[in-house]
Amino acid sequence: MSRHDIVIVGAGIVGLAHALAAARRGRRVLVVDRDAAANGASIRNFGFVTVTGQEAGAVWGLARRSAQIWAEIAPAAGIAIEQRGLLLAAHRREAEAVLDAFLATPMGSDCRRLPPADLARHWPMLVPPRAALWSPHDLRVESRTAIPRLAGWLAAAHGVAFAYGTAVHAVETGRVETSRGPIFADQVIVCPGDDWATLFPDCYAEAGITRCKLQMLRLAAPGWHLASPVMGDLSMVRYLGYAALPEAAALRARLEAEPAAAAALAHGVHLIAVQSADGSLVVGDSHHYAPTPDPFAADAVDAHILAAYTELLGPPPPVLARWTGTYASAAGHSIVRAPARDVRLVVVTSGTGASTSFALAEQVLDTMMGETA
Template identity: 65%
Template sequence: MEQHFDLVVVGAGIVGLAHALVAARLGKRVVVVDRDAQANGASVRNFGFVTVTGQARGEVWRRARRSAAVWNEIAGPAGIEIVQRGLTLVARRPEARTLLQAFLETEMAEGCTWHEAGQLANRLPGQGEVLGALTSSVDLRVDSRSAVPRLSAWLQAAYGVSFLRSVAVLAVETGRVETSAGALRADSVVVCPGDDLVTLFPDHFAKAEVTRCKLQMMRLADPGWRLPSAVMSDLGLVRYLGYAELPESAALRARLQAEQPAHLQHGIHLIVVQGADGSLVVGDSHHYAPTPDPFGREDVDALILEEFAKVFGQAPPPVLERWTGTYASAAGHSLVAAPMPHVRLVTVTSGTGASTAFGLAEEVVAGLFDLSPGVAA
């Protein structure tokens, strides 16, 4: 006999788990189907940095704020450690300082403060070429390698969410999902395939011109000091739209193009986060292709570590691990489509799944089950 669920979620990355959480909180019977035995994609190959500050103004920024609130709600019950809180976004150039001062005048700067370089000793050990920094209290960081599996286990234990792993989804239609382990009946289906752009509903990905982005990241040895928050630098100001869309970003972009053209060419910006064991996760770069090659480049890693040295005023610690990751990429924050009745296709196309998925999922689930706005929150 075919099993029946209120909601079938295809994909057990953070976007799929966010939809499972929202539906389970509404009392829905949920099953999550994933082709891998464990989390293996973009959801565990990232910083675990839940970034609110700097997200695109308006809808995306509000989703990020809501998602951070959900992380704070579920972390304790799910046994997920919030390893760091806040952000230290350093300005290495006067143009970056001017841009951040303009940002502080917007509604997006709630929870943010400017500090001159001499006020950063507690936030930036080994301070290098830094004029000052914007600090934020609203961002947070989890260890994605442990947080994603713990979230899955908690959904199963606390809400009875079922998981079918090492199971491929072969076809989706209204009310029915065909898998390699048999068919499932469902009132509704949410397909969250990450950067698998060809297995299910490829025409929607093609129409939205979705491609894939490859990034390079590293884990560095414990430097012997502690970061209370994540650290970013000038390069991030021209990638994160909350800053980059302000008029003041033009002068910074021009200077970066003159001084760090190779960094911009490879889509490099600096994010540094620290784990409970003291090791640092550092990255990253951005290269785009329908099928990116799987190989990391030493010259790209060297550019990332060069920016690290400029910010911290010291050589980076030894590299313990290197890896690449890929995610779906397109203009805008996400692709949300209704390929057929009671079916939604949802992919975050901005590399911000950990930062925005919970807020996005509440919107999608509310629409799928005809709920009033805010009911799914």
């Protein structure tokens, strides 16, 4: 194979984000992936580019910038932005206090508390909440189609080459060993997600990375339209932008005192509902942690997800599909390691790949190109 400026291992959203950042800097890029098409965490999620509620500081900044990039490239890549914004609904008095506290932070800028009349007029499908916040910062794409369209656009518009069905066995400075022979490159960026057994396992072990398994559902079209993704009380004790606020402690105590909510929390369940172009809803999710989670979806966990849906949006429509996914999980947002000269290992460990990878990739490329210069 010919020599490239940069080889990227992994064609999920983290790898594609690095391919975009490299191509925008004039680099000749090859993306290598062992599968015939993206099939992992990048297509098994909501496609929800979440800004509101991300951890304050650097992560929130990454999400803001990544949402800007999604908005820039989506029209050119033929990726529809299915929904914009976020509605955060509070059904408990303690959740209302968290909502108001968030509005008072810098992250609450441009967000607003919706008056009851607006809620009744524009969100009649909601079980009436005590209060609701609307944010303009978020957006949603259909991940199962957005990821392949992003890859196709990178190839057509930026000359990024792809080698699918190609397993990578080893990486060292200037050389990538693959099932199709060696590939040579000035720099290598490895974005393998939760595959810690193949490349740089010591880095994974040092960072304490395990796997998070999630369950998700697609529901039939309910006959109404959600202008924005919707979240509720359980999300306010999971997303650090809310959960780190002092007011969240009282909400968690209230939820843990309610048997149904406590059972949901035990399975890491919180409710996000998004809507696709065909009207169907994607809802979830749950969180279970293990080095090798079992591949089976538990009906009891789905029942907790649907119960959270009922609290927020009323009786759920029929379930059309169920699936599981896994992603790399550890304390902190991500790891960026340099296991060899001109080599980077980049793993998002917070389940926020779609929301933060574009901006993270810009930072990684800026650093690598600065070192080369």
